[in-house]
Structures are given as structure tokens and as C-alpha cells.
Amino acid sequence: MPTIRFEGNDYFCAEDETLLDSLERHGVMLPSSCKSGACQTCLTRALEGVPPVAAQKGVKDTLAAQGYFLACMCKPVEDMEIGLASVSPKYATQVLAKDQLNESVVRLRLELPTDFSYRAGQFINVIRASDDLTRSYSLASIPGDDFLELHVKRVPEGRMSTWLFDEVAVGDALNYFGPSGDSFYLADKPERPLLLAGAGTGLAPLYGILRDALACGHSGPVHIFHASLATAGLYLMDELRALADGHDNVHYTPCVLHGEAPAGGMQGNIVDIPAKELGSLRGYGVYLCGDPPIVNALRQKIFMAGASMKDIHSDPFVFAPA
Amino acid sequence: MSTVYEQLGGEPAIDAAVDNFYRRVLNDPYVTPFFENTDMERQAAKQKAFLTMVTGGPNKYTGMDMREGHKHLVKMGLDDTHFDHIVCHLRSTLADLSVPAELIKTVIGVAESTRADVLNR
Numbered sequence: 130m131p132t133i134r135f136e137g138n139d140y141f142c143a144e145d146e147t148l149l150d151s152l153e154r155h156g157v158m159l160p161s162s163c164k165s166g167a168c169q170t171c172l173t174r175a176l177e178g179v180p181p182v183a184a185q186k187g188v189k190d191t192l193a194a195q196g197y198f199l200a201c202m203c204k205p206v207e208d209m210e211i212g213l214a215s216v217s218p219k220y221a222t223q224v225l226a227k228d229q230l231n232e233s234v235v236r237l238r239l240e241l242p243t244d245f246s247y248r249a250g251q252f253i254n255v256i257r258a259s260d261d262l263t264r265s266y267s268l269a270s271i272p273g274d275d276f277l278e279l280h281v282k283r284v285p286e287g288r289m290s291t292w293l294f295d296e297v298a299v300g301d302a303l304n305y306f307g308p309s310g311d312s313f314y315l316a317d318k319p320e321r322p323l324l325l326a327g328a329g330t331g332l333a334p335l336y337g338i339l340r341d342a343l344a345c346g347h348s349g350p351v352h353i354f355h356a357s358l359a360t361a362g363l364y365l366m367d368e369l370r371a372l373a374d375g376h377d378n379v380h381y382t383p384c385v386l387h388g389e390a391p392a393g394g395m396q397g398n399i400v401d402i403p404a405k406e407l408g409s410l411r412g413y414g415v416y417l418c419g420d421p422p423i424v425n426a427l428r429q430k431i432f433m434a435g436a437s438m439k440d441i442h443s444d445p446f447v448f449a450p451a
Numbered sequence: 452m453s454t455v456y457e458q459l460g461g462e463p464a465i466d467a468a469v470d471n472f473y474r475r476v477l478n479d480p481y482v483t484p485f486f487e488n489t490d491m492e493r494q495a496a497k498q499k500a501f502l503t504m505v506t507g508g509p510n511k512y513t514g515m516d517m518r519e520g521h522k523h524l525v526k527m528g529l530d531d532t533h534f535d536h537i538v539c540h541l542r543s544t545l546a547d548l549s550v551p552a553e554l555i556k557t558v559i560g561v562a563e564s565t566r567a568d569v570l571n572r
Contacts, residue, residue: 162516165509167500187462187499428491433477437470438495 134177134210142205148173148184149200159213164201171200178209189439191311219256219306220245224299225276230364234330235294236269239277239303247272249314249337250416252444253307255279257292264289267418267444268308269333271341280333280364312416312442314338316345323349324415324436326403326427328356331419334444336365338416343376351376352407356384356399356423360391382406400426404434411435414442421445454507455554465508468544469499475540482536485524505541505561517568525571534569538562 133140133148135157142151149161149171161171166187175196184203185193200211226238247253249271256263270278283294297303312334323342325335332355339353357363363383370393373381382402383394390396395406400423404410413436417424424445432438456465473495476482486494497520504510521529541562545555 163500164511165503167496167503167508167510169496187466425491429477432470432491433474437466438473438492439466 131178131205132208133205134208135212145204147201148203148205148209148211152200159200161201166199166202169199172197173200173203173211173213174198176210176212178205178207180209181206189311190315190317191313191442194315195311219304221302221304222277224297224301224303227297227299230280231361233283233362234364235281235283237279237281237293237297238270239279241274241276245277245308247308249341250312250334250444251308251310252334253277253279253305254309255289255293256304256306257289258302258304262289262292265309265446267310267330267334267337269336271337271344273344278333278337280330282330310334310444312338312418312444314341314345314347314416316347318349318414319345319347320349322413323347323351324403324407324410324413324431325351325353326356326399326415326417326431327354328399328419328423329362331417331424331444331446332365334418335416336369339372339379343372343379348378350378350380352380352382352403354382354384354399354403354406356386356402356419358386359388360385363391366391399423400430403427404430407434409435411437412440414440417441417443417445419446455550455558456503456506456508458554459506459548459550461508462503464548465499465502465506468502468548469495471547472502472540472544473498475543476537479536479540482533485527485529485533502541505558505565507557507561514565514568517565518571521569522571530570531566534566 131142133142133151140152140155142148149159152159159171159173162168175198180198180203184198188197188199220242222239222242224237225240228236230236247268252265252267254263254265266279266281268277269280270276281290281293284290325339327335335353339351342351355363366383369381373379383391384399384402385396386398395402410431415431415436417427424443428441428443431441476486500510504512538559542555542559545558
């Protein structure tokens with residue numbers, strides 16, 4: 130009889146009983162609705178133990194890779210510890226390098242703690258020690274790098290970003306917890322075409338995902354579109370051009386809403402550009418990042434252009450009020 | 452007698468149907484106001500549950516769920532004409548997937564049976 134540990138308590142699961150029913154029998158009600166593996170309301174995460182294959186059927190691949198499963202379809206075969214949300218330890222690090230990438234974006238490189246593991250494209254939550262102010266920043270580095278990289282956009286009145294931008298210096302200590310996020314590359318379909326699109330510092334996780342895909346030997350075409358209001362807001366253009374020059378399958382398109390586009394780029398609304406340029410997006414793996422209105426509009430356009438909903442991974446930024 | 456769900460090929464077929472169906476719905480300006488401000492991924496999951504149910508696949512949906520889930524939309528003006536549009540998109544999706552006419556009739560019959568609950572009557 131497998132034991133299920135949840136929030137510090139142990140529950141015994143009877144033979145042929147689902148985890149959802151078992152907890153309910155013990156008076157623990159997880160959110161649920163259809164109880165047949167369709168609605169995914171009871172999505173739960175295995176912190177210890179492996180969920181049966183049947184319990185991950187239909188779960189988005191990047192979530193399944195992190196141990197998420199459906200409690201209503203899970204007949205445990207071994208002891209498990211489950212949680213509704215991920216709990217992550219706090220890490221201490223320090224700033225190794227700080228470089229301005231354009232007038233409003235700075236790149237921070239942090240020391241990589243030895244016991245920290247993540248997937249390119251995930252984000253961490255940076256904590257300011259003096260007042261515990263916490264903000265999320267995407268990782269632009271890949272696990273093979275010996276540092277963590279963040280792209281910080283200076284938000285007017287933004288307490289964390291102005292502090293990181295104006296005050297934090299090389300050698301300063303910095304704490305964070307994480308990683309979080311389910312927008313990352315999976316190496317199971319190396320030949321599928323990929324579309325990466327984002328605006329502003331939405332480039333950070335996309336840059337990580339692009340380099341991760343190449344490091345994993347991705348052979349299908351990879352199209353990366355990076356947008357800004359005007360050319361001055363783009364960054365890492367040389368690095369992205371170098372990746373495109375060095376790999377036949379990588380295509381980089383800088384996009385600007387106003388003014389003249391840089392060489393090889395396009396002028397127009399990023400929301401429309403990928404579907405217009407690539408035509409049918411059927412079969413594409415898609416990664417989107419940036420402000421929520423842009424990400425949501427892109428998701429809809431890209432879905433309408435033929436990409437399957439389950440293949441669209443997105444990471445909309447949410448700006449906390451200053 | 453196997454269900455339409457099984458005859459279609461089970462879950463993978465429903466996944467394909469969801470994308471097809473949802474694209475039709477989003478392309479129909481008569482019903483899109485009811486889908487504004489919804490999380491597309493959650494919406495797709497709900498549509499999968501709906502298509503699973505109307506094809507006789509595994510589900511435990513009740514009339515109560517249908518009522519609760521559509522209450523706010525009825526307040527926004529959801530009525531028979533919108534329901535008719537959705538049924539039409541469902542029929543087109545099934546036809547697109549080469550589902551035989553008599554099976555389509557069965558599925559539409561199940562969808563029709565939810566009309567009163569969906570419209571909170």
C-alpha cells in the first residue's frame with residue numbers, strides 16, 4: 130500500500146484507488162472537476178516518487194518533465210510526496226559582471242551556485258536583502274554556462290529594476306529562489322521547426338532556449354524574432370547574428386514598430402510578423418515571451434496560423450506595481 | 452457498442468479535434484465576445500473535456516457543471532443563436548475529421564442535450 134505525503138501528513142492509498150479519491154477519503158480535497166483526465170483541474174506535482182504513465186497522459190510535455198500529473202488518473206505504484214506548488218530553496222550568489230546592453234537594459238552575470246540546477250528559459254526570483262522586495266527575472270544563460278545571466282530592463286519607478294540598474298555593483302551579494310517556469314526546450318523532436326518570438330527583455334529566456342536547443346543538437350529550422358519599439362531598444366544583435374551565421378538552421382529577424390529596421394530586420398507589429406513571414410505554423414514548437422498583451426496576441430495569431438495549442442509555450446511578464 | 456470517442460481513435464483524435472474546433476470558434480466574430488479575456492490554454496482544456504463528453508468518452512460532467520460554467524455568459528447575453536453557432540462549428544470539425552454522418556448525428560444529439568443547462572433554463 131503506497132504512502133502519499135502531502136503537506137507534512139502521510140496518507141495510505143488503497144489498492145486500485147486514485148490519489149484524488151484516496152485523499153478525498155481522508156478528508157483532503159484537492160481541486161478537481163471531471164475526474165476523467167480531461168479538464169486538468171487536479172494537476173498536481175510529484176516532489177518524490179514517479180507518477181504512473183497513465184497519470185501524465187495529455188499533460189503538457191514541459192509540465193510532465195517537472196513531475197506534474199493528474200491526481201484523478203493516478204493510481205500510485207510507489208510512495209509519493211506531492212505538492213500543489215513548487216517550493217524552492219533560497220540561494221546566495223554574487224554579481225560577477227554588469228554590462229549595459231542598450232540605454233535601458235543591463236546584463237547581470239551571477240555566480241552559479243554549485244547545487245543549483247535549472248533549464249534554459251526558466252526564471253528566478255531575485256530578493257533584495259534590505260527589505261525582501263522580490264521580482265522575477267528570466268535566465269538568459271544555459272546550464273552549461275558557468276554563470277547565471279539576467280537581462281534587467283529599467284522600468285520607470287520600478288523599485289527592483291532601478292536598484293539593480295543604478296546601484297548593484299560587481300562583487301555585491303544577491304539572493305534568489307527558484308527556478309520556476311515551464312517554458313523550456315525538450316530534446317525529443319530535434320527535427321521539428323521552432324519559432325521563438327518576444328519583445329524587449331522577453332529575449333532573455335528565448336536566447337537561453339535558442340542556445341540550449343543548439344547545444345542539444347537541434348537540427349530543424351529555428352526562427353527567432355526579437356521586437357522593440359525602435360532599433361535603439363534591440364540588443365544582442367551581434368551575438369544573434371553570429372549564431373545565425375554559424376548555423377544554417379538559425380534565422381534571426383530583428384523587428385521594430387517605428388522607424389527603419391536594422392539590416393536583415395523588419396518594420397511592423399511583432400504580433401503579425403511571424404505568421405506572415407513563415408506561413409503555416411503547423412507542427413511548430415513555439416516559445417513566446419514579453420509583456421502579456423503582446424504574448425496573448427501572438428499566441429492567438431500563431432494558433433490561428435496552425436500551431437497546436439499544446440506546442441505553444443509562453444512566459445508572459447507581469448509587472449508588479451511600483 | 453463502442454462509443455464515438457473510441458471509433459474516432461480516443462484521446463489523440465480529440466486533441467486534433469480541439470485545435471480544429473477552437474480555431475473555428477475564434478474565427479467566428481458572432482461568438483468571440485464570449486471568449487475574450489479567457490486564458491487560451493484553460494479554454495482549450497475545457498473544450499477537450501466538452502468534446503470528450505459529447506463523443507461519449509470518459510467524463511463525469513453533470514448538468515450542474517454546465518450551468519455553473521456558463522452562468523456569467525448567459526448574463527452577458529448568451530442565447531440559442533450562439534449555441535447554434537457552436538453546434539455548427541462542432542459539426543464542421545467532425546466532418547473535417549471525416550467522421551461518418553450517422554456518428555456526427557449521435558454527437559450533435561448529445562451536444563443538443565446540454566442546451567437547457569448551458570443556457571441556464
